[in-house]
Amino acid sequence: MKHPALEIRSLTPNCNETLILTALEKGARHGYQLALDLEERSGGFFEFKHGTLYPILHKLEKEGLIAGSWSDEGLRGKRRHYRLTEMGQEYARAQREQWRTFVDHLVDVIGRSEP
Amino acid sequence: MSRFEAVLREISGRVNLPQPARTRVLAEIAGDLDDFFQAFLERGASEEDAERQALGHIDLSDEALRDLARVHGNWFRRLSDSIAERAGSRWELTLVGLLVLLAVFLSGAVVQAVPICRAAGAWLIPVACAAVATLGIGAWKAHVLWLRGDHRPKGLHAGLGAMLGLSVLQLFLAFAGVWVTAWAALRAVGLEPAQAGITTMHWLLGALALLVMGMSLALVCGLAWFILLGKVASIERAEAAALLPD
Known part of the structure; x- marks a missing residue:
């Protein structure tokens, strides 16, 4: 099992992975659905360029955290959808804990709003 | 024929990954482009707007291609890419x-x-x-x-x-x-x-x-x-x- 660890230099990729894994907890998704879900749930804050999603999805799949499969959707052709594996669920939970701790400490330092 | 054929051809020329990863990436992009297009149409965008927004969402940058090569490439590819x-x-x-x-x-x-x-x-x-x-x-x-x-x-x-x-x-x-x-x-x-x-x-x-x-x-x-x-x-x-x- 991969051990999550937040390091300053890997914050962005780590954040992207956590967002994708969390979005997949709601069920299997196509790549484009993931991008739109994250955009909608964050009120447009996380606007993923889909090009950046592919390397993350493929990396997570290689690591066994998600599993991808093709589905034949008739006239629309073949689509690839991804689902979270058991290992991915554990990893996502641990990652979220790490992020909450990180955000709490960050807010302790910088404050929730300007004084 | 896909309305994104020209874009897919351009992307195909840039995706230099080993097979079958190369075909898989291209098939995913083709499917996602169509899906984005449909999704934006359903949200009320015109065809031109939906096409532009779909292309804007895909945006396969050189950095993303390098990341894909790192995921799918062999040890030599990763080594040469690290330089x-x-x-x-x-x-x-x-x-x-x-x-x-x-x-x-x-x-x-x-x-x-x-x-x-x-x-x-x-x-x-x-x-x-x-x-x-x-x-x-x-x-x-x-x-x-x-x-x-x-x-x-x-x-x-x-x-x-x-x-x-x-x-x-x-x-x-x-x-x-x-x-x-x-x-x-x-x-x-x-x-x-x-x-x-x-x-x-x-x-x-x-x-x-x-x-x-x-x-x-x-x-x-x-x-x-x-x-x-x-x-x-x-x-x-x-x-x-x-x-x-x-």
């Missing part, structure tokens, strides 16, 4: 250049040292040059297909025709050498009939050595061509399998 992009290609070219120089040097040393090569005479030089060129192309091709894992269809067959042509050229040059030296030997016998036996024997040994060397080198080059052709065929099969996974 700066331009420096990496220069480094690869230098490596292949050094290997070719080494091959030329070794060929020269072998020609000087091995009796059969000495017996084959000057005609062996063009035959050996063609063999070195063939093996040089083969080494570059092997480097691209196995080490770099660049399986773009455009360059997949590049160099294979030249390898086959150069292998045939080796045979042609060896036979041409036999015929030319035969003509020279016959002329020498005509001028000095008393030396006919020695001249004939000398020609026979030289012709035999040249033929053996020419055919052996052509065989080795032909084998290299055959192995590379097999690799290209397996890449194309993997591409077809990725398109039709069931």
